[in-house]
Amino acid sequence: MSSASGDAARPRTPATNDETTTTDKPADPAARPPRGGMFGSLRVRNYRLFFMGSMVSNTGTWMQRVAQDWLVLQITNSSTAVGITTALQFLPMLLFGLYGGVIADRCNKRMLLLITQASMGLVGAGLAVVTLAGQVHVWHVYLAATLLGLITVLDNPARQTFVSEMVGQGAIRNAVSLNAANFQTARMIGPAVAGIVMGAAGAGWAMAVNAISFVGPLTGLLLMHSRDLQPGPKASRGKGQLREGMSYVRQHPELIWPIVLVGFIGTFGFNFPVILPAFASKVFHTGATQFGLLNTAMAIGSLVGALLAARRRTSRMRMVVFTAVAFGALEALSALSPSYWIFFAVLIVVGALGLSTNTMSNQTVQIGADPAMRGRVMGLYMLVFAGGTPIGSPIIGWVTETWGARVGLAVCGLISLLAAATIGMILARVAGLRLKVQLGNGGRIVALVPREGAERSDRVAAAF
Structure with a gap:
C-alpha cells in the first residue's frame, strides 16, 4: 500500500511487471518521450x-x-x-x-x-x-x-x-x-x-x-x-485504499483545487445541452438545423482548444485559472448576443476556452499525482467533472425556464467566473504570491510576486 504522505508525490521508478514489460530487450525508440x-x-x-x-x-x-x-x-x-x-x-x-x-x-x-x-x-x-x-x-x-x-x-x-x-x-x-x-x-x-x-x-x-x-x-x-x-x-x-486516496488529494492543494475548479465548471459552466435548445427556439426563433449548427460551433471550438493545448509544452496552474476566468466571462457575455450569427461565432471561442480549461486541468492533475495514486485521483477527477451534470442541469434548466435562456446562460458563466477567480486567489495565497500592478515608464506591468513574510507551499508555488 502506498503512502499518502508528501513523499508519495515524488516520482518513482516504474515497477517491473511480467505481464507488461521485459527487461532483457531494449525499449523501442518509439517508446521514448516524443x-x-x-x-x-x-x-x-x-x-x-x-x-x-x-x-x-x-x-x-x-x-x-x-x-x-x-x-x-x-x-x-x-x-x-x-x-x-x-x-x-x-x-x-x-x-x-x-x-x-x-x-x-x-x-x-x-x-x-x-x-x-x-x-x-x-x-x-x-x-x-x-x-x-x-x-x-x-x-x-x-x-x-x-x-x-x-x-x-x-x-x-x-x-x-x-x-x-x-x-x-x-x-x-x-x-x-x-x-x-x-x-x-x-x-x-x-x-x-x-x-x-x-x-x-x-x-x-x-x-x-x-x-x-x-x-x-x-x-x-x-x-x-x-x-x-x-x-x-x-x-x-487492502482496506482503506479509497480513504487513503481522498486523504492524499486533501494533502496536496495543487491537486484538489484544479479538481474543485473542474467541478464547478462541469456542474454549471457546461450546461449547453440545456441552454442551446432554448436559445435556438425561444431567443432566435430558429429550427432544428440552426440548433444543430450551434452544437457544431461548440464542437469546432472544443477541437481548436484541444489542438492548442497539445502545442503547449507546459501548463502552469495560473494559465488554467486565467483560461477558466476567460471562459466564464465570455460565456456570461455571450448571453447578450444580439443575433444568431454573433452568438454562433462567440460559441466557437467559448468552446475553445472551455475545452482548454478542462484539458489543462486534466494534465495538471495527472502529472502532479503519484503514479501509485493516479487511478484514485483521476477517479475523483472524473466523478467531480461528470458527476456534477445530474446536479447542475436541473438547476440551470429551472433558471432557464423561469427567467429565460439569456439569464440561464449568464448564470452559468458568472458561477464559473466567480469560482475560477476565487480558486485563483486561494492558490496564489497558498503559493505565497500577490498580484502587483505597476504603472511605469514602459507602460503597465502586471505580475505575481512573493508576499513578504508569507508562509507558502513550495509544491503549489512551483506549479503556479
Missing part, C-alpha cells in the same frame, strides 16, 4: 494504435447517443424519458466513480481496458439486436444506459491513467490534449453519420455500427508492444 509539436505523441507506436482505435469507437459512441435519444423519443414521445436515460448513464459515476479509481490502481490497465471495451461492445450489440428485431421497449434502453454507466466507472480512470504508460511522464500533456481532440472530432463526425444511417436504415443500424466500432480499440490494444509500456506501481489489495 519530440515536441502538436502531434508529438503520435510518434509512439502504442499510443498511435490507441488513438486510431479511440477515433473509431468515439465516432460510434456519438452515433449511439444520437440514435438512443431518438429511439427513446419515438417510443415514449417524452423528453423526460430522454433525460432519465442520460441520468441513468451518469448516475453510476456519481455513486461508484471513486471505487473505479481504486480498481484501476490495482489492475493491469491494458487488460482492464480490453474487458471494458469488449463489454461496451456487447451492450451496444444487445440493444441493436432487440431494436432491429422490432422488440425494443424503453426499459431495454434504460438497462443498456445503466450498464454502460457501470462499465464507464472502470473504463474512465483506466483510460485516463493508461496514457502515461504508453507515452511516459514527459508526454502526458500532449497525449491528454490529443485525446480531447480525438473526442471532439468524433463529436463532429458521429452525429452526422448517425443522421445519415438513421435516415436510410433506422436507429437500430446506427447502434449496430457503434457495436462494431469497438473492434477498433480492441484491435489497437491487442497489437500494442507490451515491452514498450511503462507501467507504474500497482496498489496492493
Whole structure:
C-alpha cells in the first residue's frame, strides 16, 4: 500500500511487471518521450494504435447517443424519458466513480481496458439486436444506459491513467490534449453519420455500427508492444485504499483545487445541452438545423482548444485559472448576443476556452499525482467533472425556464467566473504570491510576486 504522505508525490521508478514489460530487450525508440509539436505523441507506436482505435469507437459512441435519444423519443414521445436515460448513464459515476479509481490502481490497465471495451461492445450489440428485431421497449434502453454507466466507472480512470504508460511522464500533456481532440472530432463526425444511417436504415443500424466500432480499440490494444509500456506501481489489495486516496488529494492543494475548479465548471459552466435548445427556439426563433449548427460551433471550438493545448509544452496552474476566468466571462457575455450569427461565432471561442480549461486541468492533475495514486485521483477527477451534470442541469434548466435562456446562460458563466477567480486567489495565497500592478515608464506591468513574510507551499508555488 502506498503512502499518502508528501513523499508519495515524488516520482518513482516504474515497477517491473511480467505481464507488461521485459527487461532483457531494449525499449523501442518509439517508446521514448516524443519530440515536441502538436502531434508529438503520435510518434509512439502504442499510443498511435490507441488513438486510431479511440477515433473509431468515439465516432460510434456519438452515433449511439444520437440514435438512443431518438429511439427513446419515438417510443415514449417524452423528453423526460430522454433525460432519465442520460441520468441513468451518469448516475453510476456519481455513486461508484471513486471505487473505479481504486480498481484501476490495482489492475493491469491494458487488460482492464480490453474487458471494458469488449463489454461496451456487447451492450451496444444487445440493444441493436432487440431494436432491429422490432422488440425494443424503453426499459431495454434504460438497462443498456445503466450498464454502460457501470462499465464507464472502470473504463474512465483506466483510460485516463493508461496514457502515461504508453507515452511516459514527459508526454502526458500532449497525449491528454490529443485525446480531447480525438473526442471532439468524433463529436463532429458521429452525429452526422448517425443522421445519415438513421435516415436510410433506422436507429437500430446506427447502434449496430457503434457495436462494431469497438473492434477498433480492441484491435489497437491487442497489437500494442507490451515491452514498450511503462507501467507504474500497482496498489496492493487492502482496506482503506479509497480513504487513503481522498486523504492524499486533501494533502496536496495543487491537486484538489484544479479538481474543485473542474467541478464547478462541469456542474454549471457546461450546461449547453440545456441552454442551446432554448436559445435556438425561444431567443432566435430558429429550427432544428440552426440548433444543430450551434452544437457544431461548440464542437469546432472544443477541437481548436484541444489542438492548442497539445502545442503547449507546459501548463502552469495560473494559465488554467486565467483560461477558466476567460471562459466564464465570455460565456456570461455571450448571453447578450444580439443575433444568431454573433452568438454562433462567440460559441466557437467559448468552446475553445472551455475545452482548454478542462484539458489543462486534466494534465495538471495527472502529472502532479503519484503514479501509485493516479487511478484514485483521476477517479475523483472524473466523478467531480461528470458527476456534477445530474446536479447542475436541473438547476440551470429551472433558471432557464423561469427567467429565460439569456439569464440561464449568464448564470452559468458568472458561477464559473466567480469560482475560477476565487480558486485563483486561494492558490496564489497558498503559493505565497500577490498580484502587483505597476504603472511605469514602459507602460503597465502586471505580475505575481512573493508576499513578504508569507508562509507558502513550495509544491503549489512551483506549479503556479
